[in-house]
Amino acid sequence: MSDTPERPARAIKLNVLNEPKDSYTGGKSSLCPGCGHDQISSVIINAAWENGIEPHRVAKMSGIGCSSKTPAYYLGQSHGFNTVHGRMPSVTTGAYTINKDLLYIGVSGDGDSASIGIGQLIHAIRRNMDMVYIIENNGVYGLTKGQYSATADIGSKKKKGTPNKTQPIDLCALAINLGCTFVARSFSGSKKQLGSLIKAAMSHKGFALIDVISPCVTFNNNDESMRSYGYVKENEITLHMTDYIPHFNPVEEIDVPGGHYRDITLHDGSTIRLETISAEHDPESAIAALTALHAAEVDKKHVTGLLYFDNTKPSLAEDLGLVDMPLVDVPDHVLRPGKDTLDKINAALHN
Amino acid sequence: METIANDFTINIATANGTGSQSANLILLQSLFEMGVPVSGKNMFPSNISGLPTWYIVRLSDRGYQAPGNRTHIQVLLNPATWHEDLESLEPGSVVIWNENAKMEMTRDDVVSYPIPMSALARKINPKIAKLVTNIIYVGVLAEMLGIDQAELESAVAKQFKGKTSAIELNITALGLGRDYFKDNHSKSDPYVVEKRAIEKPQFFIEGNEAVALGCLFGGVQLLSWYPITPSSSLAEGIINYIPQLRTDDDGNTTCAVVQAEDELAAAGMVLGAGWAGGRGMTATSGPGISLMQEFIGLGYFAEIPSVFWDVNRVGPSTGLPTRTQQSDITMLYEGSHGDTQHIVLIPGTVEECFEFGWRAFDYAERFQTPIFGLSDLDLGMNRWACEGFEYPDQDMDRGKVVRDRDVFEAFEEFGRYLDVDGDGIPYRTLPGSGMDPILYRGTGHNSKGVYSEKPHDYYELMQRLKRKIEGARDILPAPLLREETECEIGIIYLGSMENTIQEIDDILEATGIKVSQCRVRALPMHSEVENFISRHKMTIVLEINRDGQLYGILRKELPNHLITKVRSVAYSDGVPPRAGIYAERILETLKEEVE
Numbered sequence: 001m002s003d004t005p006e007r008p009a010r011a012i013k014l015n016v017l018n019e020p021k022d023s024y025t026g027g028k029s030s031l032c033p034g035c036g037h038d039q040i041s042s043v044i045i046n047a048a049w050e051n052g053i054e055p056h057r058v059a060k061m062s063g064i065g066c067s068s069k070t071p072a073y074y075l076g077q078s079h080g081f082n083t084v085h086g087r088m089p090s091v092t093t094g095a096y097t098i099n100k101d102l103l104y105i106g107v108s109g110d111g112d113s114a115s116i117g118i119g120q121l122i123h124a125i126r127r128n129m130d131m132v133y134i135i136e137n138n139g140v141y142g143l144t145k146g147q148y149s150a151t152a153d154i155g156s157k158k159k160k161g162t163p164n165k166t167q168p169i170d171l172c173a174l175a176i177n178l179g180c181t182f183v184a185r186s187f188s189g190s191k192k193q194l195g196s197l198i199k200a201a202m203s204h205k206g207f208a209l210i211d212v213i214s215p216c217v218t219f220n221n222n223d224e225s226m227r228s229y230g231y232v233k234e235n236e237i238t239l240h241m242t243d244y245i246p247h248f249n250p251v252e253e254i255d256v257p258g259g260h261y262r263d264i265t266l267h268d269g270s271t272i273r274l275e276t277i278s279a280e281h282d283p284e285s286a287i288a289a290l291t292a293l294h295a296a297e298v299d300k301k302h303v304t305g306l307l308y309f310d311n312t313k314p315s316l317a318e319d320l321g322l323v324d325m326p327l328v329d330v331p332d333h334v335l336r337p338g339k340d341t342l343d344k345i346n347a348a349l350h351n
Numbered sequence: 352m353e354t355i356a357n358d359f360t361i362n363i364a365t366a367n368g369t370g371s372q373s374a375n376l377i378l379l380q381s382l383f384e385m386g387v388p389v390s391g392k393n394m395f396p397s398n399i400s401g402l403p404t405w406y407i408v409r410l411s412d413r414g415y416q417a418p419g420n421r422t423h424i425q426v427l428l429n430p431a432t433w434h435e436d437l438e439s440l441e442p443g444s445v446v447i448w449n450e451n452a453k454m455e456m457t458r459d460d461v462v463s464y465p466i467p468m469s470a471l472a473r474k475i476n477p478k479i480a481k482l483v484t485n486i487i488y489v490g491v492l493a494e495m496l497g498i499d500q501a502e503l504e505s506a507v508a509k510q511f512k513g514k515t516s517a518i519e520l521n522i523t524a525l526g527l528g529r530d531y532f533k534d535n536h537s538k539s540d541p542y543v544v545e546k547r548a549i550e551k552p553q554f555f556i557e558g559n560e561a562v563a564l565g566c567l568f569g570g571v572q573l574l575s576w577y578p579i580t581p582s583s584s585l586a587e588g589i590i591n592y593i594p595q596l597r598t599d600d601d602g603n604t605t606c607a608v609v610q611a612e613d614e615l616a617a618a619g620m621v622l623g624a625g626w627a628g629g630r631g632m633t634a635t636s637g638p639g640i641s642l643m644q645e646f647i648g649l650g651y652f653a654e655i656p657s658v659f660w661d662v663n664r665v666g667p668s669t670g671l672p673t674r675t676q677q678s679d680i681t682m683l684y685e686g687s688h689g690d691t692q693h694i695v696l697i698p699g700t701v702e703e704c705f706e707f708g709w710r711a712f713d714y715a716e717r718f719q720t721p722i723f724g725l726s727d728l729d730l731g732m733n734r735w736a737c738e739g740f741e742y743p744d745q746d747m748d749r750g751k752v753v754r755d756r757d758v759f760e761a762f763e764e765f766g767r768y769l770d771v772d773g774d775g776i777p778y779r780t781l782p783g784s785g786m787d788p789i790l791y792r793g794t795g796h797n798s799k800g801v802y803s804e805k806p807h808d809y810y811e812l813m814q815r816l817k818r819k820i821e822g823a824r825d826i827l828p829a830p831l832l833r834e835e836t837e838c839e840i841g842i843i844y845l846g847s848m849e850n851t852i853q854e855i856d857d858i859l860e861a862t863g864i865k866v867s868q869c870r871v872r873a874l875p876m877h878s879e880v881e882n883f884i885s886r887h888k889m890t891i892v893l894e895i896n897r898d899g900q901l902y903g904i905l906r907k908e909l910p911n912h913l914i915t916k917v918r919s920v921a922y923s924d925g926v927p928p929r930a931g932i933y934a935e936r937i938l939e940t941l942k943e944e945v946e
Contacts (some may be wrong), residue, residue, distance in 0.1 A: 056785030059627075072790050077785055078788050079790075079791070087615060087645075090619025091619045094573055094575060094619060094624040094625075095782065097573045097609065098623075099628070099781075120619070321604055322603060322605075323605055324603070327607065337596045350554050
C-alpha cells in the first residue's frame with residue numbers, strides 16, 4: 001500500500017449541460033504569441049460554454065487569413081470549414097439552408113471582410129442570415145507580412161512603411177447602413193465586454209456582426225499605430241457596460257451607481273443588459289449609432305459596445321419558406337417525388 | 352409542278368421583342384401535331400427589343416433537326432436585315448414579305464408573295480398591330496403549305512392556355528392571313544406539308560426545363576444561382592416546379608432557392624450545402640464557370656459533393672451570349688488552378704437532360720466532388736421532341752456518408768480522407784453530428800483532414816484524388832455507339848451534335864463513305880471510347896468549337912499508338928451545326944489523309 005496521500009478531488013466547473021469547459025476547446029494556436037485573435041478564441045470558448053451550447057452543434061466558418069485559421073483553436077467537437085478568401089458568407093449560406101438548426105459562428109479578418117469578401121458580407125447582411133460574424137480587425141494583412149488593409153485608419157502607421165492615407169472602411173457603419181440587425185464593436189483586450197456581446201450574438205436571430213479590434217503584435221503594434229494595444233486602451237470610448245444574462249438564469253435587478261440600465265431581450269429569451277456610463281446610447285437608433293461612430297472617427301477614438309440592434313426583421317430561414325425539419329434530415333422518399341407524380345407531369349406535357 | 356413535301360426550311364426574319372416567338376411556336380406546334388418531323392431554332396440577339404431575330408423551322412421526314420444548309424421559304428418582316436436575307440436566297444426560293452414594311456422586293460428570280468401584314472393586323476386591333484402581324488404570316492404559311500386549321504387552333508390554345516380573348520384574336524388573325532393568300536395569290540411554289548401518322552406520341556420541351564425536372568427528381572435541396580443567358584430558364588424551371596413537386600400542404604418547401612449576388616457566391620452556397628450534407632446545385636454558363644473556378648478547386652480538394660450545370664454559350668469573354676457552342680469542355684474537365692480533374696455529364700437529348708439531372712447528385716455524393724452537367728444553348732433553349740421522361744431506376748445514392756454512431760464506431764480507424772476501401776473514396780460525417788469533427792480546408796491536409804505540408808501527405812492525397820476520379824470512368828454513362836461493320840472511319844462527337852450527326856452521316860454515305868458513330872456522354876471518358884478508336888482505322892473527333900477541345904483531352908489520355916489514329920474536325924460560327932459544313936470538313940480531312 002502506498003503511503004502517498006490521496007489527492008483531493010479537483011472541482012471541475014460544469015455548465016448547464018454538465019459539460020466542462022474542456023469540451024469547448026480546440027487545437028493549439030500557431031499564431032504569434034500575444035496575438036489578439038487568440039484572446040478572441042478564448043472568449044468564444046467561454047461564451048459557448050457559458051451559454052450551454054451543445055459542443056458539436058456549432059458550425060465554425062472562416063475565410064482565409066490569420067483570423068480564419070483560428071477555428072482550429074476552439075470548439076474541437078464541432079465541424080468547421082476554412083473556405084476561400086472572403087467567401088465564407090456564401091458557404092455559410094449554403095450550409096445554413098441545409099441545416100438551419102446549427103449555430104453558425106463565422107470568423108473573418110479585415111482583409112477577408114473589407115476587401116475581397118466585402119460583397120459577400122454585404123449580401124449576407126442583406127439576407128439577415130442567422131449567424132455570428134466576428135471580424136478580427138487589425139488593419140493589416142498578417143500572413144503576407146504586414147500590408148495595410150482597407151480598415152487601416154488615416155494617419156495610422158504600421159511597424160514598417162509610411163502612414164496610411166487612404167480612407168478606411170468602417171464595417172460597423174457599413175453594416176448599420178445595410179440594416180444589419182445586430183452590430184457591435186469591441187476590443188480583444190476587453191474580455192468581459194466581448195464575452196457579453198458574443199453570447200448575445202449567439203442568442204440573436206439574424207445576422208450579428210461584431211467588429212473586434214485585435215492588435216497584430218508583429219506588424220501593427222507600434223506606438224504610431226492606431227490599432228496597437230496601447231493606443232486602443234487609451235482611446236477606447238465604451239458606450240455602456242454590457243452584461244449578458246442567459247435565459248436559464250433569472251434576470252436580477254441590480255444597482256447601477258449614478259446611472260441607468262436597459263435590458264434587451266434576445267430571441268432565445270436571454271437578455272443583454274446595457275448599463276449607461278455617461279450619456280445613454282439608444283441601440284435601436286441607427287442615427288445614434290452612426291453619430292457615435294462618426295464622432296469617434298473625428299476624435300481618432302474607437303467606440304465599443306452594442307451599436308445597433310433590431311429584432312423586427314425576418315431571418316433568412318423565414319424568407320426561404322423551408323419545412324421545419326432541417327433539410328439534411330428530410331428522408332430521400334420525401335426529396336424525390338413519386339413515380340405517379342412524374343406520370344402526371346409526362347401526361348400534362350403530352351396534352 | 353412537282354411538289355416537295357416535308358423537306359424544306361423556313362426562315363422567319365423579325366426583330367426581337369415584337370412577339371414573334373409565340374407565333375413561331377404556334378407554327379412549330381401545329382406542324383408537330385400533324386405528325387411532321389420538325390425542329391425550330393431561335394436565333395435571337397442579346398437584347399430586349401428591336402434587334403434582328405431569325406426563327407428557323409426545318410421540316411424533314413428523315414428526322415433531320417439541324418437548321419439545314421439553305422432556306423427554302425423566307426418570311427421577311429425586318430427592314431434591318433431585308434437585303435441581307437434576300438441576297439442570301441438561292442434562285443427559286445419563296446419569299447413571303449410584308450408589303451407594309453416600306454421595303455422593295457429586289458429579286459426577280461424568287462417566288463414572291465407580298466402580303467400587307469401590318470394593314471391586316473391593324474384591321475383587327477391597331478393598338479397591338481405589331482404583335483398581330485406575326486400571327487398573320489403564320490396564317491399565310493398555313494394556307495400556302497396546307498397546314499390543317501384544327502391543328503393550328505389546337506396549337507393556339509396550347510400557347511395561350513385558357514386566355515380566351517387571346518385565343519380568339521389569334522384565330523381571327525390566322526384567318527385573315529389565310530384568306531388574303533387565298534384571294535390574292537395562286538400557289539406557284541412546290542412546298543407542301545403532308546400529315547404523317549404519329550407512331551409514338553411526343554411533346555416538345557426545352558433541354559433546360561428537362562434538366563430542371565431531373566434535378567427536382569434528384570432531390571435537389573438548394574438551388575443558388577445568378578441569372579445568365581442561356582441558363583436562366585433552367586433555374587427558373589426549377590423554381591416554377593417547386594410548388595408542384597417539392598412543397599408540402601402548408602406551403603413549406605424542401606428545396607431552398609437563393610438568388611445569389613454573383614456566380615462566386617452561387618458556387619460558395621453549393622459547396623456549403625454539400626458540406627452540410629445536402630444536395631446543392633447551380634446553373635450558369637461559361638462566364639459564370641470562369642468566376643466559379645476558385646470554389647471548384649476547393650470542392651475538388653476538400654471533396655465536397657456539388658452540382659454545376661453549364662449551359663454553354665459562345666465564348667471567349669462575353670462572346671455571343673445568345674449563340675451556341677461546345678467550348679467549355681476543357682474548362683470544366685480541368686477547372687481551377689493546380690492539378691484537377693472533374694466529372695462532366697454531357698446530355699445530347701432532352702431525355703438525357705432529365706436523366707443526368709438526377710444522376711448528377713448521385714455521382715456528386717458517390718464521388719464526393721463537383722459534378723458538371725454540360726448542356727448548350729441549342730439543346731437548352733430550343734424545343735425538342737420527347738416521348739416522356741423515365742422515372743429513376745434506382746434509389747438516391749447518398750454515397751459514403753456516416754450518419755449513425757454505431758456505424759461510425761465500427762470503423763477501426765476513421766479519417767475524413769482515409770482510403771478505407773481502396774477506391775479513393777473516403778467516408779465522411781456531417782456537421783452537427785459530433786462524429787469526427789474536422790475543420791475542412793482548401794489547404795494541404797493529411798488523411799485526418801489536419802493541415803499538412805509533408806511531401807508524403809501531399810503526394811498521397813493527389814494520387815488518391817486521381818484514383819478516385821479515374822475510378823468513375825466506367826461507372827459514368829457509357830458512350831452511345833452506332834457502328835458500321837467495316838470499321839473504317841469512326842466519328843466521336845458529343846452533346847447537341849446528336850441532332851445533326853445523322854444528316855452528316857447520310858451526306859458522307861452519299862459519297863460512299865460509311866462512318867461509325869460514338870457519342871461521348873461523360874468525362875472522364877469511358878474505356879469504350881478507347882476501344883472504339885482502336886477498332887477503327889481512323890477516328891474523327893467532331894466538335895462545335897475552334898480548337899478541338901475533346902480531341903485535346905483524348906490526345907492527352909490515349910496510349911501513344913492510338914493518338915496517331917485520331918483527327919480533329921472542329922468548327923463553330925455560333926449557329927447550331929449545319930450538317931453540310933461539318934460533312935465538307937470531314938471529307939477534306941479524309942482527303943488529306945489519302946494525299
